[in-house]
Amino acid sequence: MTNCQFPCRVCGQKAHGNHFGVYSCRACAAFFRRTATSKWVHKKCRNGHEEKTCICKTCRLKKCLEAGMRTEKFQYNRDAILLAETSITPSMSYFVGRPEFLLFCDPEIPTYSRFNPKIIIDVNHLISEAARLLDLGNSTPYQAENQLKKLALGFNLIKLDTENVKFYGKIGQTEFMDIIEYYFVKVSKWIMHFDGFQKLEKTVQMKILQAIWHVWSKIHKCSSTAMYRKSHHGARKMHKIIRNTVMDREKAKMDLSWMSDYPEEYVIR
Numbered sequence: 001m002t003n004c005q006f007p008c009r010v011c012g013q014k015a016h017g018n019h020f021g022v023y024s025c026r027a028c029a030a031f032f033r034r035t036a037t038s039k040w041v042h043k044k045c046r047n048g049h050e051e052k053t054c055i056c057k058t059c060r061l062k063k064c065l066e067a068g069m070r071t072e073k074f075q076y077n078r079d080a081i082l083l084a085e086t087s088i089t090p091s092m093s094y095f096v097g098r099p100e101f102l103l104f105c106d107p108e109i110p111t112y113s114r115f116n117p118k119i120i121i122d123v124n125h126l127i128s129e130a131a132r133l134l135d136l137g138n139s140t141p142y143q144a145e146n147q148l149k150k151l152a153l154g155f156n157l158i159k160l161d162t163e164n165v166k167f168y169g170k171i172g173q174t175e176f177m178d179i180i181e182y183y184f185v186k187v188s189k190w191i192m193h194f195d196g197f198q199k200l201e202k203t204v205q206m207k208i209l210q211a212i213w214h215v216w217s218k219i220h221k222c223s224s225t226a227m228y229r230k231s232h233h234g235a236r237k238m239h240k241i242i243r244n245t246v247m248d249r250e251k252a253k254m255d256l257s258w259m260s261d262y263p264e265e266y267v268i269r
């Protein structure tokens with residue numbers, strides 16, 4: 001703390017030190033720092049005439065300037081804590097300039113359109129099956145205290161059987177389509193346990209189903225994987241449950257040629 005025996009040259013109170021070229025108190029120094037570049041520079045005295053006893057902002061700022069305070073004495077960038085420079089994490093989507101769901105197909109590349117034509121997957125039969133299940137309604141109604149417990153009971157229908165699990169030896173287009181169909185159909189059956197969902201129109205039900213089935217599948221994969229690792233002491237971190245089947249990321253063979261012409265190391269992450 002600075003000890004100063006001089007009075008403030010602006011207000012006459014005890015000065016704290018030299019601020020902006022003038023011995024002044026902290027209050028006047030802070031006032032000048034705030035108002036030196038503000039609108040008060042161009043304002044006139046509120047009383048209509050400038051008096052020594054007037055303490056309006058305009059007169060006080062004028063006194064600061066007359067005492068010798070200067071904006072050239074301002075110091076900037078003195079913060080002790082500086083924000084670290086943000087760096088964008090390198091990723092394929094950032095490098096290519098397209099989102100992840102458009103990464104692995106580039107029709108503009110001649111080699112892609114000539115040797116690897118687009119693979120169109122027909123899901124009409126899957127939509128028809130889901131529509132049939134929605135029309136059929138809840139095949140196994142449950143009685144529960146509330147809707148949340150009823151949905152939990154419905155979730156138990158696809159609970160992982162930890163004692164009888166199989167391993168994926170190879171995952172290709174057939175297995176991928178089977179996984180998608182499995183979860184889409186299971187979500188269609190599970191959500192029918194929600195009474196409020198059954199009261200909606202069929203078109204709204206289908207839109208909701210198409211919007212949530214993939215999110216639901218991720219939740220099921222995570223919960224099933226955690227359950228499997230808890231019940232099997234020999235489970236490894238590379239083991240993941242998909243469609244109630246164990247996939248070993250190191251041992252399972254992945255056939256991704258139908259999905260992309262990019263190298264496998266770019267597709268599997």
